Amino acid sequence: MDEVDYERIFDALPSPFMILDRNLRFVTANAAYLETTSSTLDDLVGKYVMDRFPEPGESGRRLEQSFQKVAATGEADTLAYLPYPIAEPNGTVRHRYWTAVHVPILDARGQVEYILQNTVDVTEFARIREMATLPFSSLSAATRLMERTLEAEAASADFRRLFQQAPAFFAVLSGPTHIFTFSSDSYTRLIGGRNVIGRPIADALPEVVEQGFVDLLDQVYIDGHVHQAEGARVILDNEPGRPPQEYFLDFSYNPIRDSAGNITGIFVQGMDRTDAFRATQRQRLMIDELNHRVKNTLATVQSIASQTLRSTNDVTAARQAFEARISALAGAHTMLSDRQWHNTEIGHLVQKELDVFSSDKVSFGGPVLVVNAKATVALALVLHELATNAVKHGALSVPEGGLSVTWSESSGDGLVIDWVETGGPPAQEPTRKGFGSRLLRTVITGEMGGSMEMRYLETGLRVRMVIPRAAYQVQEALFVS
Structure with a gap:
């Protein structure tokens, strides 16, 4: 497709258009504007608009205020039925009436860079209105009424066309x-x-x-x-x-x-201004939500730091565990941020936490279900802890081991997630409850109001987690793997 020549289109517009910079100096104007104002581009470019078309009265003040308002607020403004004289090159002054629409043109940062003006000469409409008030003594009442009706219809048609x-x-x-x-x-x-x-x-x-x-x-x-x-x-x-x-x-x-x-x-x-107003409302809600989430995140980080350091005497191991947990938390936040803190598809969440492992050792699948923002952060931490344990002590610690993660929707329970390790060392229940174990219980049963069953078998660890319906929603039936 050929590139559109917008400059040529701008110049060919039948209605007068001109562009000012933020200092209200002319940048350009189309042919219709130059003809209407009996000007050339050399007469205008770089000149302050009120110097080029001075008007010391009320009309000049209103025009300048309108430009300044658009530059300051970034919102369009309209001046209807504005009397404003135009001086000819020979010094003759034409008294005209105008309607001017001023529209901001924004830069890449959303700041007003230019102001576009579209003017419409409504002088003829003004004259029609004045003529409609003159007496018609030589006409009958019926003829007078007909003439006024025709003039009103013509004025209305002109007005509609102009606006x-x-x-x-x-x-x-x-x-x-x-x-x-x-x-x-x-x-x-x-x-x-x-x-x-x-x-x-x-x-x-x-x-x-x-x-x-x-x-x-x-x-x-x-x-x-x-x-x-x-x-x-x-x-x-x-x-x-x-x-x-x-x-x-x-x-x-x-x-x-x-x-x-x-x-x-x-x-x-x-x-x-409905769209702009609602956008502002959404932005305000997002800021409030962000403030709330920042407070919750800081509390979570503080808890992770405190519990990690309390659970070990090995400073190096504690630092590594802390960094890994914070990384999992950050990954969940990044995923939510990419979706503007909307719901996250559980398959994407599981994949993100497990994609560092060999695909022939790890499999996962289930219907497409989306979990809310709170559940996304919680499940990211849970999956991280289970994966870390599998790498250190479970099925992922040996070449022949494997891991399967599946999820399904139960009509009676809600979202059911099964973590099944096979081919690794026999699973043994820890004699000492570390932070990882406490976190699993706290997140699933406490924070999310669900339940968790951990089975330590000869074939490997099996975990069944049940998440209440309030934390997720069905999207569509689709299997991912």
Whole structure:
């Protein structure tokens, strides 16, 4: 496949686009932007945007604040219906109205590196609105109503065309009952595709009434103050017969005034921040979980160190045993970390602990079952202790010895793991309970609430461990070996 020429595509976009760096200096602009602003790239590149297009009034302040907000927060921002004059090369000033969408472009570290602006000239729409307020004394009432209806339909069509591609959502509400007269495509998607045009919001979206949003609209309509919210929780009943869905939105309610300054409606704009909000929630939960696990891990390490040193007078052997146990613990943590601390498939866990031994001496298999994070760490330590004992004293200490590890699901017991050594020295019950023996009992019967049976036979050691259902879950029937 040929490489896509994004630079050529950017330049061919019919809508004006330009890019600023973090210091709000021009980086580039496409042909539509250059034509709209009567500029060349040489006029723009490297220049501070507010120096190139100065506007000392309120519009200039709002524009600069929007750029700064995107640079500081890394979140997109939209300025709707912004009056901003453009100076021609001959000095002529064109008074225009714009809608500008500012989108951050992040670097590899997730920091804002550039700001992309897409502008739409809505001057004609503004003129249509102004013309709709002029008297039509020479026309009959019926003709006057028809003309106004046609103009309103044309304005609505132009408005929809201009805003339908915007990443933010928009809606226009008219009158004291907040009747929908416009709904952008993104807003329509947000509300589940419901047809709301011509309907009061209380009828079109009845679930938002008790959530207080209609009261907010009433207040904006009466007082004329802009209402803004970040991360507002909204429950929408988008699919009849299914549970309502939860969303988190950044939005604002802006009063719309006629030429006399009277409020005639409300302009709604915003961004759906649900995914970002939930990602933040998940991150917070993961941090809390990590803090909890770190505390538990430190306690486990402390116990291993204390019990290992207490169980022997040989400092070298104690150090080696301690390092091996910590290595097993670290291996389990690495496995969980690779899966973002989700469940681990038991076959992978057994393989990781036994893959250092010859494949012709060790076999393992069973159905695909996954164990939770707590059980993963516990079983890693148990398998390590059993394998260490087999290498030192059991079947893996002689060339002709062998080991089989199998697991199955018992309807009455839960997860059953069988450790069977054959071909090695006869197994003998130790006269002294070391840390390894105590750890096996503590982990299986205490920490995991299961049971363990150890049989010391002439043919070798046999261990049966039963793990309660709460520590694992069935995935699918599959045999691994």
